[in-house]
Amino acid sequence: MSKPSTSSTDGALEAQVYSKDYWDLVFEQLSKRTLFKIGLVVLAFLYGSAIYAPFLANDRPFVIESVDLRAFRSASGSLSAVTTGMGSLIKQSDEDYTERLRSAGTLGKEGVPQDRTGALQQERQAAANRLETLRLYLPADGEPSTEAPDAQGPRAGLDTYEGLVVEGLAAFDAGDSETALAKITEAKKLARGFRRALTIWDPADPDSTGLRLVGSKSHPLTEALSGKEVFFMLFWFLVLAWPAWNRLVNKNVLAGDRERIRQWRRRKSLGVVLFSLLGSVAWVNSPFYGGGSAFDTAPYKGALASGDMWLTPAGQPMQAEQADTVVWAPVAFGSAETRSDAEVNFRPPTWRANAEIDADGRYVRGARAEAAGETDATGYEVPAVPVQIKPGEPGVNHPLRRIAGTDELGRDLFTRILWGGRVSLMVGILSAVLLTVLGVVIGSIAGYFGGRVDVFIMRAIEIIQSLPAFFLILMAMAFTDPKVVPPIFAIIFVIALIRWTGTARLVRGEFMRLREQEFVLAARSLGFSDARTIFRHVLPNAMSPVLVSAAFSVAAGILTESAISFLGFGTRPPEASWGALVNESRNPQFWWIQVFPGVLIFITVTCYNLVGDAVRDALDPKMKL
Numbered sequence: 001m002s003k004p005s006t007s008s009t010d011g012a013l014e015a016q017v018y019s020k021d022y023w024d025l026v027f028e029q030l031s032k033r034t035l036f037k038i039g040l041v042v043l044a045f046l047y048g049s050a051i052y053a054p055f056l057a058n059d060r061p062f063v064i065e066s067v068d069l070r071a072f073r074s075a076s077g078s079l080s081a082v083t084t085g086m087g088s089l090i091k092q093s094d095e096d097y098t099e100r101l102r103s104a105g106t107l108g109k110e111g112v113p114q115d116r117t118g119a120l121q122q123e124r125q126a127a128a129n130r131l132e133t134l135r136l137y138l139p140a141d142g143e144p145s146t147e148a149p150d151a152q153g154p155r156a157g158l159d160t161y162e163g164l165v166v167e168g169l170a171a172f173d174a175g176d177s178e179t180a181l182a183k184i185t186e187a188k189k190l191a192r193g194f195r196r197a198l199t200i201w202d203p204a205d206p207d208s209t210g211l212r213l214v215g216s217k218s219h220p221l222t223e224a225l226s227g228k229e230v231f232f233m234l235f236w237f238l239v240l241a242w243p244a245w246n247r248l249v250n251k252n253v254l255a256g257d258r259e260r261i262r263q264w265r266r267r268k269s270l271g272v273v274l275f276s277l278l279g280s281v282a283w284v285n286s287p288f289y290g291g292g293s294a295f296d297t298a299p300y301k302g303a304l305a306s307g308d309m310w311l312t313p314a315g316q317p318m319q320a321e322q323a324d325t326v327v328w329a330p331v332a333f334g335s336a337e338t339r340s341d342a343e344v345n346f347r348p349p350t351w352r353a354n355a356e357i358d359a360d361g362r363y364v365r366g367a368r369a370e371a372a373g374e375t376d377a378t379g380y381e382v383p384a385v386p387v388q389i390k391p392g393e394p395g396v397n398h399p400l401r402r403i404a405g406t407d408e409l410g411r412d413l414f415t416r417i418l419w420g421g422r423v424s425l426m427v428g429i430l431s432a433v434l435l436t437v438l439g440v441v442i443g444s445i446a447g448y449f450g451g452r453v454d455v456f457i458m459r460a461i462e463i464i465q466s467l468p469a470f471f472l473i474l475m476a477m478a479f480t481d482p483k484v485v486p487p488i489f490a491i492i493f494v495i496a497l498i499r500w501t502g503t504a505r506l507v508r509g510e511f512m513r514l515r516e517q518e519f520v521l522a523a524r525s526l527g528f529s530d531a532r533t534i535f536r537h538v539l540p541n542a543m544s545p546v547l548v549s550a551a552f553s554v555a556a557g558i559l560t561e562s563a564i565s566f567l568g569f570g571t572r573p574p575e576a577s578w579g580a581l582v583n584e585s586r587n588p589q590f591w592w593i594q595v596f597p598g599v600l601i602f603i604t605v606t607c608y609n610l611v612g613d614a615v616r617d618a619l620d621p622k623m624k625l
Contacts (some may be wrong), residue, residue, distance in 0.1 A: 029618035036614035039607035044240060046604060050421035051236050054229065057415035059334030060220040060298040061392070065325035067137050067213045067318055069200060070308035075130035076198040079161075080191040082130065086123045086165070087184045089116050090177055117173075124169060131158055134198070137213040139317060154197055154211065161190045203310055206320045215312035220300060221329065223288060231280035238272045297336055300326075301390040331412070332392035335419040336574035339410030341385050343368075346590045347406045351399040361386040367589070405592040407584050417597055420576035424558055425604070427491055427577075431557035434496035436550045439503025444534050444542075446504065447511025454508070461501045472498050473560060477569040487571055491561050499556065503549050510542035544619040551612035555605040562601050 030036055049056065089097070097116045101107040113119040138154050168183030201210035225233075238245075246268065254260045283289055303309035304326075311322040339345070341361060348355040354366030361384040363369040387396045394401040404414035446457040476494045477487070485493075514520060515538065523533045562579030564570045571577045578597040585593040 026618045030614055033614045033618075035610045039610035039614075042603060042607045043611070046421060046600070046607075047425055048236060048240070049418055050425050051229075051232050053335075053418040053422060054221060054225060055329060057331035057333060057335070057412070057418050058221055058298075058329040059301055059332060059337050059392075060224055060329070061300055062221050062327040062329065063217065063219050064300065064327075065215045065217045065312065065314045065323070066304075067215055067310045067312055068133075068303065068308070069213075069310060070303060071133050072137050072198075072200065072213065075133040076194050079127065079130050079134075079194060080188060082123055082127045083165070083184060083188040083191045086120060086127075086168070087181060087188060089120050089123065090168075090172055090181045090184060092116065120169060120172065124165065127162075127165060131162060134158060134194075136216050138198075139212065139214050154194075157190065157194065157197060161187050161194075164190065201318060203318060203320060203322075204307075212317035213310075214317050215310075215314045215325070217314035219288065220298065224298075225283070225289075227280040227284040227289075230283040231276050234279045235272060235276040238275065242272075297334055297338075301332070301392060304391040305388070326391070328392035331415055331418075333412035333415045335411070335415050335576065337411060337415075339388075339406075341387050341410065343385065344387060344402075344406055344410040345408055346585065346593075347402055347410070348590075349405045349592055350397060350402045355402070355405075356397050357387055359386060360384045404596050405590075407581075407593065413581070413592065413596065416576045416581060417578070417600065420578050420581055420597070421600070423488055423571055423575060423577035424561055424579065424601070427488065427495070427561040428554040428558035428604075428608075431492045431495040431499075431560075432550050432553035434492065435500040435553055436503055436546060438496060439500040439549075440507050440539070440546060442500065443504035443507025444511055444539060447508035448515055448530070448534050448538065450512070450515075457504070458508075461504060464498065465501050469498050470560070470563070473564065474567070474569060477564060482572060487569070488575075491564055491570060492557075495557050495560055499553065503546060503553070506545040506549055507539075507542060510545060511538055514538050514541055548612055548616040548619065551608055551615055555608035555612070558601065558604055558608075 054060075055062075092100075094116055097119070098107065098114075101112065101114070106112045108114070113122055135155065135158060138158075140155065164183050164187035168180045168187065171177075171183060172180035199210040201212045202208040249264075249268065250256060250261050254264060300309065304311070310318055311325050312318050313323055313325055343357060343361050343363065347357075348366075354363070354368075356364040358364055389396060402412060402414070404412070404417060407413055407416070442457060446454045473491075473494050476498075477490060480487075480490045480494075482490075511534075520533065520538055523537045528537075558578075561570060561577060562582070565577045565579030566583045568583065571580050578601050581597040582594050582601075
């Protein structure tokens with residue numbers, strides 16, 4: 001008997017190792033579709049720009065080394081008032097404090113201490129915050145930059161003040177109000193002296209005397225990131241980098257074993273989610289976390305422009321000239337940053353000729369240039385106001401200053417489009433997930449059990465589908481209090497609760513086809529519970545139409561949110577969505593307001609439809625080679 005050749009044996013082993021399962025064939029079909037890959041790349045870019053919007057457009061700098069003169073003056077000037085408040089609380093009785101709250105109408109209100117002990121702790125925390133600000137910028141005692149009349153040095157004086165406050169509050173807790181009042185009174189006298197002792201050297205007058213404060217480094221942009229933002233940033237980075245690290249894992253960890261690679265698919269997907277979650281938790285508990293404040297207007301550009309903040313290297317004293325120690329985002333505008341200059345309201349994209357503004361703040365050409373100097377019915381002529389260029393911003397007529405124009409409040413439209421994409425894309429994804437889960441569960445129950453259960457569920461579905469879905473969504477949004485439920489989440493829940501019926505009917509049909517097949521009968525004969533049979537055996541074989549429906553549901557959710565926001569029932573300022581941005585002006589003169597967000601809605605919906613078509617064809621067994 002002839003032995004099989006070595007080459008044929010190796011070929012058989014290779015074929016066995018690399019035999020393709022169902023999902024291998026699906027991915028192979030998807031890889032052959034150019035439109036699917038184009039749609040996927042565009043969607044990845046759109047989601048990436050929305051997730052990483054804080055790094056792309058922000059009025060907070062990545063890093064800044066500076067002295068916040070306004071914060072320092074405020075802390076030194078208000079420390080005496082805080083200490084006076086402590087003394088007043090010590091002098092009062094508990095009854096007097098309660099009566100004061102009652103007369104002020106704050107008794108029982110949330111956030112207001114309802115007893116003297118809580119009020120004193122609040123004042124103590126206020127004093128601690130001011131001391132922290134002062135110590136942040138004060139030079140070390142004895143340094144040449146220290147020119148203060150306080151002989152013991154400013155830092156030593158702060159330490160003495162803090163010790164008196166601690167001793168006074170400790171005496172109050174022990175019931176010795178007399179000693180507590182004496183300590184707090186002494187601390188108050190010392191705090192009043194800080195106004196003279198902490199006089200700051202004036203950079204505008206180099207010959208003046210005073211404290212030359214030292215710079216401190218901070219990272220305002222990253223400190224404003226919330227844990228949720230960090231989670232999605234890590235998650236999206238791992239998803240985009242999947243081809244690279246997945247290949248390394250398959251080759252080095254799984255040794256190219258195809259069977260083990262298939263078994264590890266779920267583990268790797270779960271690992272991406274867990275790693276992102278752990279990274280988010282670690283960020284929230286790290287010293288770099290600042291609490292997150294996405295839509296608060298950052299004060300840095302205004303403070304630098306007015307001189308209330310002085311740039312100087314960290315740890316170095318202030319100099320006559322500011323150092324270049326700040327790094328801004330590529331687009332140095334905030335999503336809620338407004339301008340008081342009337343001429344920059346509804347300003348066209350600055351790469352267009354009719355957007356040019358002269359030194360006086362007037363348009364040079366176009367219809368608005370011709371209207372300059374005209375008066376209204378009362379004879380009042382709106383004066384020209386020169387456009388203020390703040391730190392980090394391009395020149396007034398730079399082509400990249402306002403690449404998408406501005407809205408009616410002078411806010412940068414490109415920035416608001418980036419941040420608004422977070423809302424529109426999030427609504428599409430989350431509403432699709434919720435309605436898919438709801439439709440799968442209800443459709444599975446109807447298709448698996450049949451009988452009266454099926455009849456009841458199908459009649460309910462028919463009733464819901466007989467009513468206009470968009471009308472129901474608008475009615476639900478009209479009766480939803482935005483103070484109780486944020487509009488974004490209200491839109492997500494309403495879309496899911498109304499549009500789950502299509503997915504439920506698809507799943508029901510698949511279950512009715514599969515429930516009498518041999519593997520389902522075998523599961524029943526083995527005594528498996530209905531829940532295990534439904535979700536472990538039948539549902540995985542009925543997921544093909546569900547995945548296709550989910551892809552189209554995302555596109556439908558984005559369109560629905562855009563329509564709701566366009567009608568004024570969606571997001572509330574200062575938040576933005578693509579639909580809400582389109583509604584900010586219906587004047588064709590300001591065409592950029594409708595064009596740029598509208599084009600993005602069209603591109604996103606088209607790409608989802610392309611992806612859904614490709615997934616539908618790839619999951620169809622007739623399309624397999």
